[in-house]
Amino acid sequence: MEVHNVALTISAVGPKQYPTNELPEIALVGRSNVGKSSLTNTLINRKSFARTSSQPGKTQTLNFYNVEDQVYFVDVPGYGYAKVSKSEREKWGFMIEEYLSTRAQLRGVVSLVDARHAPSEDDINMYNWLLYFDIPVLVVATKADKIARGKWNKAESTIKKALQFDNSKSDFMMFSSVTKDGKDAVWGWIEDRMAD
């Protein structure tokens, strides 16, 4: 999609604040620092629209970005801060679960993992949870520019193995916000989900 107009419609903590026009939604999830803001900014052709590396301790919200009045990108706060308290983690869990498991217009989830490492336990839990709820998942391996192209296949198989990747229910792509590799492919996946 050619993107010119993007607006942050709302930062929501619960369903009462979700947008009421019924545009399709694509959620983006991943642990903090995985490159979620960078991916979002790449997709919408901006340098720093989505916040990068939001700080722990700040209010955790679901940020609904209206993209060209055609789709919402829903930025789900990153998981895996070592420092957050148990009660904050529980609040986070409830907010995410409530959104992902009940939202009718959610068409798919882009789940980000770091291309250089095996997925974390949180990454694996999130992946399984999304499949359990029958939500189409695109696993995106970020920061692909940090590994040699000759090692991309190896990285892909390490990630897929750890996730016990299900090819019938999910897709996989390598991505770099530095080189923009994967940008068109990720957009292609999103547009397919929007059309579903």
Ligand code: GDP
């Ligand atoms: P977020 O916390 O998931 O939103 O992560 P950010 O998008 O803020 O990225 C975290 C850090 O990783 C920042 O220093 C980014 O510049 C860096 N980063 C993100 N994506 C890439 C990428 O594709 N390649 C490289 N080399 N660095 C990246």
